Amino acid sequence: MxxxxxxxxxxxxxxxxxxxxxxxxxxRCLRTERWSGNVVLMIVDAAFDSIGLNYFTAIVPKVIKFEEKFVENGRVKNLKDLSDLSHQRVRSMWGNERSWKVAQSVASYLHDLGERENLSDKKAFRFWASNSSLENWKENPIGEIKGVGLTTYQYLRMMGGIDTAxxxxxxxxxxxxxxxxxxxxxxxxxxxxxxxxxxxxxxxxxxxxxxxxxxxxxxxxxxxxxxxxxxxxxxxxx
The missing domain is CATH 1.10.1670 (Endonuclease Iii, domain 2)
Known part of the structure; x- marks a missing residue:
């Protein structure tokens, strides 16, 4: 050196x-195994985090609450369910509509990608990440989503298996x-x-x-x- x-x-x-x-x-993050490997919770995590609140004191408790209210009872089993879940139904626990639309939009895109490529939610997430790039992030379908800045984009890429920051x-x-x-x-x-x-x-x-x-x-x-x-x-x- x-x-x-x-x-x-x-x-x-x-x-x-x-x-x-x-x-x-x-x-675990690079293997897409955060939140016990639940892609829905990873997307919700990234969407909630997109508005800049303290991660451990504000974001994590809300993701846990979402898990308890919608995931554990089977109301939201996959990305399709997440994309269809209106803000009205989650407003009592998460008031920020813009970041909720981020969660819906990312989930919708990844679900459609999985349908086209015949992939599970997790494999679709990782397929997207492996074909994403830093340089052209604004032209990426997820980078184009309103409310997804470079930080959120990179966070999603990390959870999709890309070693970045x-x-x-x-x-x-x-x-x-x-x-x-x-x-x-x-x-x-x-x-x-x-x-x-x-x-x-x-x-x-x-x-x-x-x-x-x-x-x-x-x-x-x-x-x-x-x-x-x-x-x-x-x-x-x-």
Whole structure:
């Protein structure tokens, strides 16, 4: 390694050391096995997260509530059921209509894709992700859905099996902090620049982009504890 590579690895290693168990969590994400492999819940998770609320205190409890109210009783068994579920029926537990339409629209597209290709919901999700790209994301059928920004698009790709990162504000802040400590200049201003910089940091450090991304969220402190420790039991469920 050259000096720049060593600097980045020396700085990022202590961050990653705080997140024991992260590798297995990311493995499950890349196998499309989050939420016990339930694609409906993964889509709902991404749609709810698209409006920028705190993931662990606001989004996860609502996804669990949705699971209890609609999935466990068999009312929503698959993506077709999700695409047909009107906002009126979920309004009491989730008031944001725009993000609900994201869930419906993504579910509808993936269901239709599965019908065309004769694939299960999970295989359709992974088929879409494997044929998606970062560069042309706005022209992708899911990227074209109103309310799906690059962060949500990337989140869906990750759960569909693509080793990549999301360019949200927390990830950007942590990446810039690492680069500053390493005294290394890499571009992070634009969203695409940030994702490519994370890819480069992954090559240097031997961690995966998805691991660097989730690490950035999980090393944040809440109530005097980092999220990795505070929400370890939740992470095992989701």
């Amino acid at each position: 050259n000096s720049t590579q060593l600097k980045i690895k020396d700085v990022i290693d202590p961050y990653m050391a705080k997140t024991s168990g992260l590798e297995k969590f990311c493995d 999301m360019p949200d504000k927390i990830v950007r802040r942590v990446i810039e902090e690492i680069l500053d400590k390493a005294d290394v200049n890499m571009p992070t201003k634009g969203d695409l620049e940030l994702i490519r910089t994370i890819d480069r940091m992954a090559e240097i450090s031997r961690y995966r982009p998805i691991e660097i991304c989730w690490m950035a969220w999980l090393v944040q402190s809440e109530g005097g504890r980092i999220r990795m420790e505070k929400y370890r039991d939740v992470l095992g469920r989701i």
